[in-house]
Amino acid sequence: MVRSPVWAGRPKTRGLVLDVIRAARSISRVELAAATGLTGATISEVVRELIGDGLVVEAGRGASTGGKPRTLVQLNPVARYSVGVQLERNACVIVVVDLAGRQVARTSFRGVASLPPDQALPLVAAQVEALLTTAAVDRDKVLGVGLVSYGPQDRHAGVLLTPQPTEEWYDYPVAPRLAEQLGLPVLLDNDAAAAAIGEYWMGAVEPHSTYGCIYMATGIGGGVVVAGEVYRGSSSNSAEIGHISIDVHGEECSCGNVGCLENYAGPSTVVRQALATPGLARRLALDPAADDFLTEFARIAAAANTGDPEARELIERSARYLGHAAVTVAVLFDLDVVVLAGPSFVVAGSIYQSVIQQELDRRLFARRAHPVRVVPSVNGSDAAAMGGAVLVLQSELTLGRSLPEDGARPAPAVAGADEAS
Numbered sequence: 001m002v003r004s005p006v007w008a009g010r011p012k013t014r015g016l017v018l019d020v021i022r023a024a025r026s027i028s029r030v031e032l033a034a035a036t037g038l039t040g041a042t043i044s045e046v047v048r049e050l051i052g053d054g055l056v057v058e059a060g061r062g063a064s065t066g067g068k069p070r071t072l073v074q075l076n077p078v079a080r081y082s083v084g085v086q087l088e089r090n091a092c093v094i095v096v097v098d099l100a101g102r103q104v105a106r107t108s109f110r111g112v113a114s115l116p117p118d119q120a121l122p123l124v125a126a127q128v129e130a131l132l133t134t135a136a137v138d139r140d141k142v143l144g145v146g147l148v149s150y151g152p153q154d155r156h157a158g159v160l161l162t163p164q165p166t167e168e169w170y171d172y173p174v175a176p177r178l179a180e181q182l183g184l185p186v187l188l189d190n191d192a193a194a195a196a197i198g199e200y201w202m203g204a205v206e207p208h209s210t211y212g213c214i215y216m217a218t219g220i221g222g223g224v225v226v227a228g229e230v231y232r233g234s235s236s237n238s239a240e241i242g243h244i245s246i247d248v249h250g251e252e253c254s255c256g257n258v259g260c261l262e263n264y265a266g267p268s269t270v271v272r273q274a275l276a277t278p279g280l281a282r283r284l285a286l287d288p289a290a291d292d293f294l295t296e297f298a299r300i301a302a303a304a305n306t307g308d309p310e311a312r313e314l315i316e317r318s319a320r321y322l323g324h325a326a327v328t329v330a331v332l333f334d335l336d337v338v339v340l341a342g343p344s345f346v347v348a349g350s351i352y353q354s355v356i357q358q359e360l361d362r363r364l365f366a367r368r369a370h371p372v373r374v375v376p377s378v379n380g381s382d383a384a385a386m387g388g389a390v391l392v393l394q395s396e397l398t399l400g401r402s403l404p405e406d407g408a409r410p411a412p413a414v415a416g417a418d419e420a421s
């Protein structure tokens with residue numbers, strides 16, 4: 001694999017220019033200078049380098065503003081690619097995206113269930129290889145793989161710090177092992193944080209907004225993005241809203257806390273409640289022995305959509321609890337937007353959206369200063385995998401950090417030399 005020359009020499013300046021071009025889709029050099037605050041001479045030089053490296057191409061002329069029409073530049077989408085892998089017990093999604101963040105290939109398969117990592121990771125690697133072959137993507141142009149999964153995790157070491165789905169996964173070097181098998185750099189990150197940054201990259205939120213993402217798949221996670229970067233906290237285990245307590249007298253959770261949101265609002269809880277409602281369980285033919293409870297949850301969500309009062313009550317109750325959590329996160333971070341992402345919002349997303357919006361409108365501390373909008377993710381059930389791929393692009397292109405070959409700690413951003421340029 002080639003080491004991209006993307007940030008050789010002047011990482012911050014090139015990253016900044018690339019990010020502005022990405023966000024604008026196409027832009028003139030004059031507009032680039034205005035948007036970045038860099039001089040026209042610096043912009044000309046940086047754009048010439050980026051065109052020379054094949055990362056940027058000229059793209060026709062913009063409207064004239066009096067003088068001669070300006071030549072526009074845009075990212076060259078086929079210059080680089082990245083892979084996003086969302087790893088879960090019940091469902092896995094793999095995507096290949098181009099430099100512009102467009103999905104060029106996708107596959108999904110049943111999750112890793114209760115396989116130990118030394119059996120599960122070769123299966124994941126085989127799926128990635130097959131997808132890259134199907135997409136006919138030049139492997140030399142693949143920057144790396146963003147592997148995203150639940151927390152807690154040690155992102156820098158590339159290990160999960162949870163015995164899920166089995167004991168063998170705890171502290172197992174998932175990212176380094178997958179990197180060895182694929183011969184590509186692999187970064188590990190939180191699925192909800194990845195889903196959150198994916199929204200930014202796809203242009204779904206204002207570039208300067210502070211927004212939160214509630215990610216619901218098997219479990220419930222969260223991510224907060226400030227000015228285009230995920231808020232990391234001290235160990236990248238921030239905004240884990242599934243494990244904030246909503247009942248101080250609640251039952252103990254496997255995480256150690258009591259009364260965790262996930263145990264009140266998560267899909268497995270809704271399924272359990274539906275099974276305990278005999279009429280509903282019979283009507284929807286719910287299977288109490290099903291190990292794939294996301295399918296059962298989707299059935300309840302679909303019934304809620306079509307007006308089944310008992311199904312609707314359960315989904316609304318789950319949404320109300322999520323609304324409590326959304327208010328908490330919005331109060332802590334003074335958010336503008338809350339994005340709902342992940343497969344468990346796909347079927348009854350509009351019910352969740354309106355109930356969570358009601359809670360924020362009613363109870364938010366800063367509601368008189370500004371509203372907080374609740375919106376569905378542009379990436380839907382692929383949000384985490386797309387975000388994983390975007391984290392690779394962002395890490396390589398705009399933050400000036402190279403992905404490690406062995407999947408271990410990314411190098412810190414190189415500061416210095418060209419900062420003034």
Ligand SMILES: [Zn+2]
Pocket residue numbers: 242243244253254255256257260
């Ligand atoms: Zn918990």
